[in-house]
Amino acid sequence: MLLPDDRFGLGLRTDHYEEIADGGARVGWFEALSENYMVEDGGPLRWLDRLRRDTPMALHGVSISIGSVDPLDGRYLDDLARLVDRVEPMWVSDHLCFTALDGVQMHDLLPLPYTEEALNHLVPRIQTVQDRLKRRLVLENVSSYIAYDASEMTEWHFLAELAQRADCELLLDVNNVHVSAFNHGWNPLDFLAAIPTDRVRQFHLAGHSHNGTHIVDTHDHPVADEVWTLYRAAVERFGPVPTMIERDARIPPYEELLAELEIARRLASEETPA
């Protein structure tokens, strides 16, 4: 598995293309959103190729719909495999959820029930994707706003069991852990404690919208204090895992995200002294 020399990165967003091309990345790596570049040609791929020349990248998808009861989308996997060949990413991630059913795309990360049935459904699908992409798939825990009556285990036990059975890796989204913990009233440290340390490939950090009664994962604010606190705990448990900040709305100037990433560097260095 390739690893960046500098393990701190940012999400690649069109707003920052010009500035990165002119002033350099100034981060160790970028996370590019797969679906934005799963096209035949044109503007998005021109930019991706140009920026990839100087900076390592990971690919992060939102639509593989790994948990759906629809068959895996062969055309989607072909397009993703072609993009993987082009980008040669450090790793490829998507979300542990379902996003489409009966061919209709909801464009949302809909949670799965934490059941033995869901585990049995997911494991062969993940293995199919891993065979197709010739690498382990990295799956991210999502923020959730409902819990199923049907669930038989906690989210963290489900994730740990899935990683073991499917031999996949995990993208630990620290903000999502915080959001779901708040919404469902559980302790985020219980989540971290149950995740196997050798399965976490990457950390996500992001901002959210706090509505008093509930938190929504909106990626439109700076990382919240509580999430920084949880990030310290995550670094303490999982060690120097590649970390990046996601921002998808109210996208600030690139310099502002670089400054926010410095906070992650500082906190991580305090938890993992050289």
Place this chain on the structure above:
Amino acid sequence: MSANAGSLADLQRAFQAFMLAGDTGFATKVRSGGRASREIGLAVYRDGYALRLIEALEIDYPGLMAMAGPADFELMARAFIAAHPSRHPSVRWFGRHLAAFLAATPPFSATPAAAEMARFEWALGEAFDAADTIPIDADALMSLASDSWPGLMLDPVPSFRRLTLAYAIPQAWAVREQAPPGELGVDPADRPTPWAIWRADETSTYRSLAPDEAALLDALAAGGTFLDMVGAVAPHTGEDEAPARTATTLRLFVEDGMIARFRLSD
């Protein structure tokens, strides 16, 4: 597990029915408790679904937004979402049927300029995303031997799109950011006007076409030879003028970066 719990497939179908149509059966499969109530949690998903798709349309159709204003745009978008659920993994394709929807669906069809604006804006986006190519330059064309010209065939760049618009859509689109939301006016054109849209360098661009230019481009894009193009131009210029006018216009198109390659018919 309670009696309300269902199989994975049942749960997913119930969740989708709730998001797309507000079906309330899903609520019985969701656990209450925790800080956020069941109703609040469900609303996050239901509201988020519509807002994400509306946002995708706002990104693709700023001119339509300037014409309609936020309230009417949202009404239009919700009607479109209900009629055309997304079927592509990338949300960027969600709005591709909007122009046809607006043209065919009351009350939107009563404002034909809206459907034309949607056609124009989608074509601009397609031009931006089209495959790359290096256009030929005029020297390559002009160096052809004169006896080769009758069989000359040209391919437009992949980003090339041709529209005919009854309203002054591109003129209105150009000032969309100056008009207060909902107040962008679109005048009827003096007559239906042909337009070419393509990508030059890294920017989508467009220009209106004289009737003979449009006839030439249509013959070219249909795979016609230079002689076919002359034949298409002749009704507009007269037969004597047509060959020279065709050659001059082709040179302009080449210089504008609209032509990807040329070849000679057998």
